[in-house]
Amino acid sequence: MKIKKYVAKDFKSAIKQAQDEMGSDAIILHTRQLKKNRFLGFLSPYHVEITVAVDQNLKVNTDLKREKNTTYWNPEPKETIAPQKPEMEDMDHSASEDQLLLELQQMKDMMSDIKLKMHEVGAIKGISDTAQHFYQILVSNNVNQDIALSIVSSIESNLPAQKMDDETWVRDVCINVLQEYISDISPIASTPGKKGHIVFMVGPTGVGKTTTIAKLAANMTFLERKTVALITLDTYRVSAAEQLRTFAEIIGIPISVVFNSTDFKDAVHAYQDSDIIFVDTAGRSPRNLQQMEELRSYLNIGRPDETILVLSVTTHSQDLINIYRQFAPMKIDKVIFTKLDETYSYGQILNTIYEINKPVAYLTTGQNVPDDIEVPDPLHLASLLLRKDGLA
Ligand SMILES: Nc1nc2c(ncn2[C@@H]2O[C@H](COP(=O)(O)OP(=O)(O)O)[C@@H](O)[C@H]2O)c(=O)[nH]1
Ligand SMILES: [Mg+2]
The missing domain is CATH 3.40.50.300 (P-loop containing nucleotide triphosphate hydrolases)
Known part of the structure; x- marks a missing residue:
C-alpha cells in the first residue's frame, strides 16, 4: 500500500494531482482544511490537504469507493465552464464546492462519532473510568448490559469519593454486588428422617x-x-x-x-x-x-x-x-x-x-x-x- 499527502489550493486540484500520480484506483483516506499560515497569511496558496492511498489488493474496495464518491473523483462532467466566464468566478465556484464537500465529510465523521458516543453515554454516563472498566469486563463475560450497569452503578453509593478510581476497591464492590445477585443457592435438601x-x-x-x-x-x-x-x-x-x-x-x-x-x-x-x-x-x-x-x-x-x-x-x-x-x-x-x-x-x-x-x-x-x-x-x-x- 502506497500512501501520500497532497496539498493544493482547492479540492479539485489536489485530487487531480493525486490522480495523475497515483492512478485512478487511489482512494481518499483523509481530507482536511489547512489552517492559514500566520505569517504568510493569505499569501499561502494551499488550503486543503488530502491523504491518498493506492493498493492493488484493494481494487474491489477502491472501485466501490469510487462509485460512491463519484463527485470526488469524477468532476469532469460538471466541468462545463463556459469559456467566456471570468476566471475569478470559476475559482469562487470551485472553492465553495470544495468547502461544501469538506463540510459534508466533517459532518459525516461527526455523526458517526456522535452515534458511537450516544450508545456509550446512554449506557454508562456519569460513571468513573474505573467503574467503566469493570462494566466492560462484565459485558465481555456475557453479563447483560443492563445488569452490568446496575452493578457498576452501585459502586458510587458504596465507595467514598477518594476510592472511586481505586481498582482494588471497585473490584471488591463488584464482587460483593455479584455475590448478592447469586446468593440464592439451594442444593437438594431432603428432610432428615423423612423418606421418599x-x-x-x-x-x-x-x-x-x-x-x-x-x-x-x-x-x-x-x-x-x-x-x-x-x-x-x-x-x-x-x-x-x-x-x-x-x-x-x-x-x-x-x-x-x-x-x-x-x-x-x-x-x-x-x-x-x-x-x-x-x-x-x-x-x-x-x-x-x-x-x-x-x-x-x-x-x-x-x-x-x-x-x-x-x-x-x-x-x-x-x-x-x-x-x-x-x-x-x-x-x-x-x-x-x-x-x-x-x-x-x-x-x-x-x-x-x-x-x-x-x-x-x-x-x-x-x-x-x-x-x-x-x-x-x-x-x-x-x-x-x-x-x-x-x-x-
Ligand atoms: N462437557 C460436559 N458435558 C456434559 C456435562 N453434563 C452432561 N454432559 C454431556 O452431555 C451429553 C448429554 O447428556 P445427557 O445426560 O444424556 O443429557 P439429557 O438428554 O439431558 O439426559 C452427554 O454426552 C454428557 O456426557 C457437563 O457438565 N459438561
Ligand atoms: Mg437423558
Missing part, C-alpha cells in the same frame, strides 16, 4: 439431565450414605433408559423404567422407603404440547418435593430464559447449570437467575460421573464473572 423425597429433573434434550442424576445418585449413595432409587420416564429412546440403568447397576441402586402412569405410581410406591427418588424425564421440546402435557400428568401423580430445571450454559441467555418460561407451568423450584467446562464466559448464569429469580442447586463442569458437579460458590462465581480473558 422425590426429585424430578426436567429440561430440554441433551443438557445433561441423566448424567447429572447419575452424579448426584453416586455422591449421595457413597458420600452421604443415603438410599437412592431411580425412575426413568425416558422411554422414547432405548439408549436413554439403558444409559441410566447402567449407572444404577454400577452404583448398585434400584431403577424402574416406566411406560405409563400406573407403572409410575407403582414405582413411586415401591421406593417410598428410599431417602431420595430421582425421576429422569425425556428431553422435552417445550414447543411439543403433547409431551409437555404428558410430563405435567406425571408431575401430578408424582407430586415431587423438588422439580429441577436443567439448563446448559452453552445456550444463549435469552434462550435460557425462554426455556424457563416454557417450563414454568411445571412449577420449577430450582435450576442446575451444566457444561460450565464448555464455555469461557458465565454471564448467562447471572442473566438467567436475575430474570427468573430461582435458586441454583448445582453446577456441572464435565462429563465425569460422579466428580464433575459442585454446589455453587457465590464468591468463586463472582470472580469468574470479573475475569479479564474475554476483554480484547
Whole structure:
C-alpha cells in the first residue's frame, strides 16, 4: 500500500494531482482544511490537504469507493465552464464546492462519532473510568448490559469519593454486588428422617439431565450414605433408559423404567422407603404440547418435593430464559447449570437467575460421573464473572 499527502489550493486540484500520480484506483483516506499560515497569511496558496492511498489488493474496495464518491473523483462532467466566464468566478465556484464537500465529510465523521458516543453515554454516563472498566469486563463475560450497569452503578453509593478510581476497591464492590445477585443457592435438601423425597429433573434434550442424576445418585449413595432409587420416564429412546440403568447397576441402586402412569405410581410406591427418588424425564421440546402435557400428568401423580430445571450454559441467555418460561407451568423450584467446562464466559448464569429469580442447586463442569458437579460458590462465581480473558 502506497500512501501520500497532497496539498493544493482547492479540492479539485489536489485530487487531480493525486490522480495523475497515483492512478485512478487511489482512494481518499483523509481530507482536511489547512489552517492559514500566520505569517504568510493569505499569501499561502494551499488550503486543503488530502491523504491518498493506492493498493492493488484493494481494487474491489477502491472501485466501490469510487462509485460512491463519484463527485470526488469524477468532476469532469460538471466541468462545463463556459469559456467566456471570468476566471475569478470559476475559482469562487470551485472553492465553495470544495468547502461544501469538506463540510459534508466533517459532518459525516461527526455523526458517526456522535452515534458511537450516544450508545456509550446512554449506557454508562456519569460513571468513573474505573467503574467503566469493570462494566466492560462484565459485558465481555456475557453479563447483560443492563445488569452490568446496575452493578457498576452501585459502586458510587458504596465507595467514598477518594476510592472511586481505586481498582482494588471497585473490584471488591463488584464482587460483593455479584455475590448478592447469586446468593440464592439451594442444593437438594431432603428432610432428615423423612423418606421418599422425590426429585424430578426436567429440561430440554441433551443438557445433561441423566448424567447429572447419575452424579448426584453416586455422591449421595457413597458420600452421604443415603438410599437412592431411580425412575426413568425416558422411554422414547432405548439408549436413554439403558444409559441410566447402567449407572444404577454400577452404583448398585434400584431403577424402574416406566411406560405409563400406573407403572409410575407403582414405582413411586415401591421406593417410598428410599431417602431420595430421582425421576429422569425425556428431553422435552417445550414447543411439543403433547409431551409437555404428558410430563405435567406425571408431575401430578408424582407430586415431587423438588422439580429441577436443567439448563446448559452453552445456550444463549435469552434462550435460557425462554426455556424457563416454557417450563414454568411445571412449577420449577430450582435450576442446575451444566457444561460450565464448555464455555469461557458465565454471564448467562447471572442473566438467567436475575430474570427468573430461582435458586441454583448445582453446577456441572464435565462429563465425569460422579466428580464433575459442585454446589455453587457465590464468591468463586463472582470472580469468574470479573475475569479479564474475554476483554480484547
Ligand atoms: N462437557 C460436559 N458435558 C456434559 C456435562 N453434563 C452432561 N454432559 C454431556 O452431555 C451429553 C448429554 O447428556 P445427557 O445426560 O444424556 O443429557 P439429557 O438428554 O439431558 O439426559 C452427554 O454426552 C454428557 O456426557 C457437563 O457438565 N459438561
Ligand atoms: Mg437423558
